[in-house]
Amino acid sequence: MTTSEQPTAVSAPGKVLLAGGYLVLNRKYNGIVIGTSARFYTIIYSGKNGFGEITVHSPQFNDGEWNYRVTESLGDSFSCELEPINPEKRNSFVEIAIKYSLSIILYRINKHKFQAIFAKGLDIYIIGNNDFYSQREQLKKRNLPLTSSSLKSLEPFCKVHCNVNEVHKTGLGSSAALITSLVAALFVHFEVTSNQIDDRRLIHNVAQFCHCLAQGKVGSGFDVSAAVWGSHIYKRFSPSVLEDVMNQKVNLLALNNIVDPASNKWDNQATNFSLPPEFTLLLADIDAGSHTPSMVGRVLKWRKENADQANILWDTLAFHNTAISNDLKELNKNYQQNKELYNIAIKVCENVKASEWILYGLQNPNNTNIALFSSIFITFQKIRGLLREMSELSQVPIEPPKQTKLLDACNDIPGVIMAGVPGAGGYDAIFCIGIGDAFNTRIEKLWNSWEEMSVGPLLSKESSKGYMIEQISEVSGLSKYLNRETLPVKLFKNKL
Ligand SMILES: Nc1ncnc2c1ncn2[C@@H]1O[C@H](COP(=O)(O)OP(=O)(O)O)[C@@H](O)[C@H]1O
Ligand SMILES: C[C@@](O)(CCOP(=O)(O)OP(=O)(O)O)CC(=O)O
Numbered sequence: 221m222t223t224s225e226q227p228t229a230v231s232a233p234g235k236v237l238l239a240g241g242y243l244v245l246n247r248k249y250n251g252i253v254i255g256t257s258a259r260f261y262t263i264i265y266s267g268k269n270g271f272g273e274i275t276v277h278s279p280q281f282n283d284g285e286w287n288y289r290v291t292e293s294l295g296d297s298f299s300c301e302l303e304p305i306n307p308e309k310r311n312s313f314v315e316i317a318i319k320y321s322l323s324i325i326l327y328r329i330n331k332h333k334f335q336a337i338f339a340k341g342l343d344i345y346i347i348g349n350n351d352f353y354s355q356r357e358q359l360k361k362r363n364l365p366l367t368s369s370s371l372k373s374l375e376p377f378c379k380v381h382c383n384v385n386e387v388h389k390t391g392l393g394s395s396a397a398l399i400t401s402l403v404a405a406l407f408v409h410f411e412v413t414s415n416q417i418d419d420r421r422l423i424h425n426v427a428q429f430c431h432c433l434a435q436g437k438v439g440s441g442f443d444v445s446a447a448v449w450g451s452h453i454y455k456r457f458s459p460s461v462l463e464d465v466m467n468q469k470v471n472l473l474a475l476n477n478i479v480d481p482a483s484n485k486w487d488n489q490a491t492n493f494s495l496p497p498e499f500t501l502l503l504a505d506i507d508a509g510s511h512t513p514s515m516v517g518r519v520l521k522w523r524k525e526n527a528d529q530a531n532i533l534w535d536t537l538a539f540h541n542t543a544i545s546n547d548l549k550e551l552n553k554n555y556q557q558n559k560e561l562y563n564i565a566i567k568v569c570e571n572v573k574a575s576e577w578i579l580y581g582l583q584n585p586n587n588t589n590i591a592l593f594s595s596i597f598i599t600f601q602k603i604r605g606l607l608r609e610m611s612e613l614s615q616v617p618i619e620p621p622k623q624t625k626l627l628d629a630c631n632d633i634p635g636v637i638m639a640g641v642p643g644a645g646g647y648d649a650i651f652c653i654g655i656g657d658a659f660n661t662r663i664e665k666l667w668n669s670w671e672e673m674s675v676g677p678l679l680s681k682e683s684s685k686g687y688m689i690e691q692i693s694e695v696s697g698l699s700k701y702l703n704r705e706t707l708p709v710k711l712f713k714n715k716l
Pocket of ligand 2: 237240241242243244245391392393439440441442512516642643644645
């Protein structure tokens with residue numbers, strides 16, 4: 221290993237569920253999942269404390285350090301018991317990811333190779349992009365306005381000046397991205413390699429299991445799927461896949477069989493999808509609370525008590541969600557076939573309100589892209605109307621009036637094609653998608669002047685890349701926490 225080589229990190233993206241909230245809990249329906257440019261990083265070094273000793277550093281948080289010791293003898297059995305050195309200070313996401321990744325790794329590689337790589341223990345760093353955590357307090361302390369330029373003035377991966385369980389999250393799926401990057405980094409560190417596709421499916425299966433166990437529930441799993449594959453059209457895995465291992469004493473033989481891609485137990489689907497060229501995603505964190513699990517519980521209770529009415533509503537929503545994804549895919553295809561015509565359509569529409577695009581479509585019948593832009597806008601308005609109907613019927617504030625008012629104001633901005641509440645909805649976030657580049661400034665001006673709620677922009681855009689190896693030297697701001705006298709035991713070159 222030459223000193224010129226830089227250590228590497230495994231990073232995973234956050235998530236935004238553009239369409240399919242609640243429906244995506246049922247395998248009958250798909251979700252439009254967007255991976256974010258906000259990424260979570262895991263860097264693993266050979267430890268300094270000896271065999272079986274693991275230290276996890278989360279340097280952005282005041283209490284961000286956890287120490288573990290692998291207690292089970294690593295004889296013929298492949299179970300790794302992780303003993304927290306400080307039992308009062310635990311992080312279930314970190315602990316479960318390490319415990320089960322090491323157990324599965326030990327099952328899959330030669331024990332002597334495992335022990336050689338683990339000889340000095342592990343020193344693990346987990347670090348999240350600023351967008352995962354509300355930066356309102358940091359900006360307030362610096363007397364900075366809640367704007368994207370203020371956010372850009374913060375150092376990358378800045379400290380959050382609180383404990384982990386006190387952080388105000390922005391809903392980009394930090395735990396899913398954390399677990400996926402940590403699991404992937406451990407599998408890379410221990411060189412558990414097979415062909416690329418199985419690697420990614422194996423990491424997905426392990427990360428989904430760990431995330432569900434850490435959360436204590438089996439959601440749709442779209443957040444882990446986003447962390448693994450980036451943007452895609454998502455169909456959930458059958459909850460029964462994990463039913464035999466979602467209990468306190470996990471049977472490791474069963475677990476290894478379940479996570480093994482060769483067992484073909486997983487029926488999740490991640491179909492290629494990304495936003496078309498010149499489509500920009502803007503996200504806002506709204507200083508208001510929403511509790512997704514209770515919202516989900518109440519919506520599903522209503523659905524169970526009103527099955528016929530709910531099925532019609534779900535099926536109608538699904539029809540429009542599919543229409544949106546098909547139109548977006550069609551635009552991607554059109555761009556590949558005729559970039560010039562596509563870019564003309566962008567220029568015609570980017571400075572016009574979407575409600576007027578239908579007229580431009582009729583005036584330019586040869587440029588079907590304009591009609592598709594208009595169709596996406598009109599269809600997403602129908603989706604919002606159906607989500608408001610779901611809100612009314614279930615008495616759950618999915619798109620409450622305050623959000624409707626803000627989203628309608630966004631739609632009046634030229635170039636905005638979709639403005640909605642992501643995932644479960646509620647009061648805490650919105651997204652806007654616009655065409656061209658003029659709408660960014662207009663939208664931020666609207667958000668900065670909005671008086672009814674505090675609407676804080678995030679910097680994240682779409683990223684259709686899933687987890688991946690990155691050179692730390694190419695990730696600005698990451699190395700400041702990695703004051704290490706030695707480089708990692710080995711350097712990984714795109715093993716994933
Ligand atoms: N940098 C970090 N270090 C350690 N744990 C973290 C970190 N970021 C997030 N977490 C864990 O993930 C939890 C938040 O996950 P989640 O509820 O999925 O939030 P969200 O999806 O809104 O980001 C935190 O309570 C914490 O336990
Ligand atoms: C309701 C859902 O279908 C989508 C929830 O999406 P969010 O993005 O709102 O999730 P949180 O980050 O947990 O708030 C539940 C699910 O799919 O698990």
